[in-house]
Amino acid sequence: MTRAVVLLLAVAAVGCTDGEVPPILTSDFGTDAGVSLDGGGCATACDCPAGHACLMGQCSAAAPMLFCCTATTCSGTQTCEFPDGTVGQCDRVDAGGVTPVVDGGVPPTQCEMTACSRGMGGNLFCKLACGGLTATCVGSGGIDHCMP
Numbered sequence: 001m002t003r004a005v006v007l008l009l010a011v012a013a014v015g016c017t018d019g020e021v022p023p024i025l026t027s028d029f030g031t032d033a034g035v036s037l038d039g040g041g042c043a044t045a046c047d048c049p050a051g052h053a054c055l056m057g058q059c060s061a062a063a064p065m066l067f068c069c070t071a072t073t074c075s076g077t078q079t080c081e082f083p084d085g086t087v088g089q090c091d092r093v094d095a096g097g098v099t100p101v102v103d104g105g106v107p108p109t110q111c112e113m114t115a116c117s118r119g120m121g122g123n124l125f126c127k128l129a130c131g132g133l134t135a136t137c138v139g140s141g142g143i144d145h146c147m148p
Contacts, residue, residue, distance in 0.1 A: 045081040046070065053081075064120050069097065077119040079128070087128045089117050101131025105148070111135060114146040 041057035048059035086097025122137030126146035
């Protein structure tokens with residue numbers, strides 16, 4: 001028994017000399033609670049702790065908070081991101097994700113056809129879905145939708 005413990009400690013010590021955590025010391029092959037421990041970075045909010053966004057390959061606190069759409073921590077009208085990089089809202093995950101618009105924004109009529117749930121999460125979702133900093137989630141005619 002003592003021999004196995006010594007061997008495990010030796011492997012751990014050797015594995016840590018390169019600055020990376022050995023996979024045997026983490027709970028899920030290199031990540032712990034979504035934060036990469038082995039230098040791999042992140043790709044989406046699903047690779048980060050709840051409420052954090054993946055910005056330029058690193059988990060970062062986001063305001064308003066961003067969640068992984070498939071995680072149990074995703075609730076209410078908060079904005080979320082799917083593992084494939086599309087965005088949605090926690091209460092609307094069955095509707096699938098919308099690809100965030102990065103360059104130039106979408107035409108106003110297309111923006112207005114995007115369903116949302118009102119609130120701070122809805123406003124962030126609309127900004128991402130429409131590609132405009134002024135986009136918000138509004139209600140008209142009993143339907144909540146984005147407005148450029």
